[in-house]
Amino acid sequence: MIRRAQPWLGTMVEVTIPGAHDLAAADAAFAEVARVHRLMSFHDAASDVSRVNRGDPGDAVEVDADTWQVLRIALDLAELSDGVFDIACAPRLVAWDVLPAPAPARPQARPVQEVIALDEGKRVRKLAPGWIDLGGIAKGYAVDLAADALRQAGIAEGCVNAGGDLRVFGPSPMPVAVRSPITPGQAASRIMLANEALATSASYFSRRSSGGRQVSALVDARDGTALTLDRSASVRAPRCVLADALAKVVLATGDANHPALAACGASAFLV
Template structure:
């Protein structure tokens, strides 16, 4: 090879290497950390990730029940709202998953969570009569979506906490894909989406100890875990997790954690909650979600996989 061609090839290789880079950024969103780690052209990484975080902050402003000006808070306060396309889309997705899980996932769970004291962490054990009364304010079928408007019966409120992060992850990925970024990891407080040709090692937290209980190898997939260790209280030797069965009004006991792996983060997010509520009966519902798999740890450490 002529010397001039040799040095030209080296120079071009050097330039190509300079174009590739990795950006790793974390912000506090949705009440937890939100991390984006991507590899691609250095010239576009910052702009792409800037757009992602702008969108994520926007979702937080739309969906948060703790922000009085969010669309969800306005809906909960007034019982009606002319919603943004994102609010309409996420409610319709939630209704779809509710239908496919016989109501084990239900965004109208808010009044029950409030009754049990999970929002303010002022835990209490309600009387059965209180639970039965509050259950009348729960039921996803009672939500009315008409064009771009949403209506709730008096006293009913919604909480998108079991689906919003998954919805956000999917849309963050779409933004990065449009920018031409082909490899990365998006982590929304433990709900994770990875994309590209590389395999990522993702650990499942030990629900009754330190560290991880097992490691997953994921490629272009999402994963979400719901556990009884995230927000709970114990009394008289019983643990009451913040994941309630909307059909009974009581916290679901006997399940430690549920991890769902699949293509769409929004389904993984909501389905992990639904399967936690369903427990061992959840296996029969997996046929409604082809391409998804679940890993369940029951009380005592029994492991199931569907």
């Protein structure tokens, strides 16, 4: 078995390949994760996300095809979730010191549909002042790309895990432990995963105090409140990009049967 890990996207990304294989396949998987990190980082001034955030209303910013695709999925999920999931929540995260301010003047938090629109030719049109953050969806997309890279390299089964956002492929189910939201060092449940993705959202690692109140890296975009409850939401989906984003929807609503799940062929459970 090959098991390798590298730090990307603010977490440890682990690639597991049962049996003996060429390490070049794992390198190809990590290269995809690194590319997503470079394109979609909120912190990197050269990233596509930063260039969009610096844009003025009326600007059209050309981005990489993968960035454009993640934005397309994010806009679709904002609509499917009735605004629970919204990548334009970054001004709130900056106000809570969860993210660094990319500019001195902080824009108002608006629904993403009021901030950007997607045009042909991989262009992102800025509609109003605002900042986007793909931290709630990019990890899942990177996991999908990494898993695809492994399969393209001839790997028949394996697992890519980015801090709990993971995808398993191949004929053999793999055991996965889901952390307890109360004591995250312990497992609350164990499941078997085969040819699907799993993502879990909880505030146990990002919860902090800011301005005399509890905040976290997770936002219910409907009203801008921070998610700080002692519970977690896990979503199983065909792709990790969907599981990653939908886990935030289930955590915010407490609804393990939210209509967005069925629309994406996903299921969920709360702990």
